[in-house]
Amino acid sequence: MFQLEMTPEQQAFVESISNVCRKFDDSYWTDHDQNHKFPDAFFEAMVEVGVVGMLAQPEYGGAGASIEDAALALQTIAASGAGINGCSAVHLSMFGFHPVVLHASAELQKKYLPRVASGEIHVSFSVTEPDAGSDTGRISTRAHETEDGWRLRGRKVWMTKAQQSSAALVLARTSPVEEGKRPIDGLSLFVVDLDPEYVTINPIAKMGRNAVSSCEVVFDDLPIPRENLVGELGKGFYTILDGLNPERILVAAEAVGLGQVALDRATNYANERIVFGRPIGKNQGIQHPLADAYMQLRGAAALVQQAARLYDNGQQCAVEANTAKFLAGRAAFYACDRAVQTHGGMGYAVEYQVERFFRESRMLRITPVSEEQIMNYIAEHELHLPRSY
Numbered sequence: 001m002f003q004l005e006m007t008p009e010q011q012a013f014v015e016s017i018s019n020v021c022r023k024f025d026d027s028y029w030t031d032h033d034q035n036h037k038f039p040d041a042f043f044e045a046m047v048e049v050g051v052v053g054m055l056a057q058p059e060y061g062g063a064g065a066s067i068e069d070a071a072l073a074l075q076t077i078a079a080s081g082a083g084i085n086g087c088s089a090v091h092l093s094m095f096g097f098h099p100v101v102l103h104a105s106a107e108l109q110k111k112y113l114p115r116v117a118s119g120e121i122h123v124s125f126s127v128t129e130p131d132a133g134s135d136t137g138r139i140s141t142r143a144h145e146t147e148d149g150w151r152l153r154g155r156k157v158w159m160t161k162a163q164q165s166s167a168a169l170v171l172a173r174t175s176p177v178e179e180g181k182r183p184i185d186g187l188s189l190f191v192v193d194l195d196p197e198y199v200t201i202n203p204i205a206k207m208g209r210n211a212v213s214s215c216e217v218v219f220d221d222l223p224i225p226r227e228n229l230v231g232e233l234g235k236g237f238y239t240i241l242d243g244l245n246p247e248r249i250l251v252a253a254e255a256v257g258l259g260q261v262a263l264d265r266a267t268n269y270a271n272e273r274i275v276f277g278r279p280i281g282k283n284q285g286i287q288h289p290l291a292d293a294y295m296q297l298r299g300a301a302a303l304v305q306q307a308a309r310l311y312d313n314g315q316q317c318a319v320e321a322n323t324a325k326f327l328a329g330r331a332a333f334y335a336c337d338r339a340v341q342t343h344g345g346m347g348y349a350v351e352y353q354v355e356r357f358f359r360e361s362r363m364l365r366i367t368p369v370s371e372e373q374i375m376n377y378i379a380e381h382e383l384h385l386p387r388s389y
């Protein structure tokens with residue numbers, strides 16, 4: 001485990017998660033990935049072991065756990081071989097509704113959070129549109145006010161788990177972009193029920209993490225009750241900002257776990273595979289990149305822990321959370337790439353699993369925030385260079 005230190009309670013929690021994950025072996029994940037099947041049995045097992053509800057407040061049936069503990073849980077899941085398929089099956093239920101926890105009315109919290117924490121319903125989170133990803137202020141999905149609430153109209157893309165979800169947090173425009181000082185003004189955040197009468201969902205064919213779909217979702221005047229507004233009208237962008245750092249920390253932890261399992265598989269193979277009469281791991285051309293991957297992952301893990309602890313102590317952590325996400329994503333990608341290379345031709349075969357990890361590692365450099373956007377942030381806010389866009 002790439003972790004600087006763990007309390008006995010954390011160690012016991014990690015072990016209990018590992019024990020459950022062991023029941024879901026490589027063939028389970030290969031089957032679900034290849035056949036694009038959501039891992040329902042795994043999700044249920046994660047509800048049972050206390051992962052799904054761990055971040056929710058105790059009054060809503062959760063454990064009120066720290067981001068540090070949630071990071072450990074997700075790292076453990078990824079490192080078990082479940083990879084990002086396993087993490088993505090559960091993590092939206094853990095932190096996708098974080099803005100509801102922080103900003104929604106007690107009534108709205110009571111309506112949704114207990115069902116999310118208990119795993120009764122799945123939820124999604126939707127910002128990205130065909131014409132607006134990094135440039136969030138350009139989203140055009142619109143919520144029009146009606147007598148008793150709003151009607152939502154527009155098209156979103158990449159909405160992860162939309163097919164399983166009963167409800168979603170959706171960012172939509174409630175006043176024209178020209179009326180605000182900045183393009184991000186006039187956006188509002190809503191909890192919406194994904195009623196099939198008004199919502200069309202189609203999975204996007206993609207490179208990896210295929211047990212969990214990400215979808216194009218069309219809203220055709222979906223009614224939203226007035227009380228489902230989260231935070232202030234027109235300030236939705238600021239409402240989601242609070243949830244971004246924990247999301248980055250947790251995805252960084254997943255990346256460390258993914259790199260860890262790829263490295264484990266690579267070192268095992270390097271010790272076993274005999275070429276020219278000796279294990280391939282005896283060659284520095286094989287062992288040095290693996291040692292390099294190990295150090296990159298350890299460094300990233302230390303930053304994940306630092307960022308998580310800052311967040312849990314109520315301190316600023318944007319630089320640490322972004323840096324952890326950036327470095328962990330790259331470290332995972334490097335470890336997975338070297339795992340494929342170490343396996344030679346078998347690295348390309350589904351049977352050895354590392355090609356699945358490799359495909360998953362690529363997305364961690366793009367989502368939930370791209371490497372370029374992180375570098376833009378660091379350049380502007382830490383290096384005090386002029387904003388480039």
Ligand SMILES: Cc1cc2nc3c(=O)[nH]c(=O)nc-3n(C[C@H](O)[C@H](O)[C@H](O)COP(=O)(O)OP(=O)(O)OC[C@H]3O[C@@H](n4cnc5c(N)ncnc54)[C@H](O)[C@@H]3O)c2cc1C
Nearest residue numbers: 125126127128132133134158159160214367368370372389
């Ligand atoms: C598997 C997967 C799951 C996802 N799940 C969700 C989800 O559940 N909900 C959701 O809302 N979104 C989701 N996303 C979307 C994801 O958050 C976006 O893809 C990401 O934020 C980038 O936005 P974009 O794809 O529109 O890229 P664009 O904004 O079109 O950018 C394209 C490229 O240009 C770069 N770029 C843009 N502007 C600049 C600049 N000023 N300087 C330097 N480089 C720049 C970007 O970094 C990127 O590399 C998911 C994406 C994937 C792949």
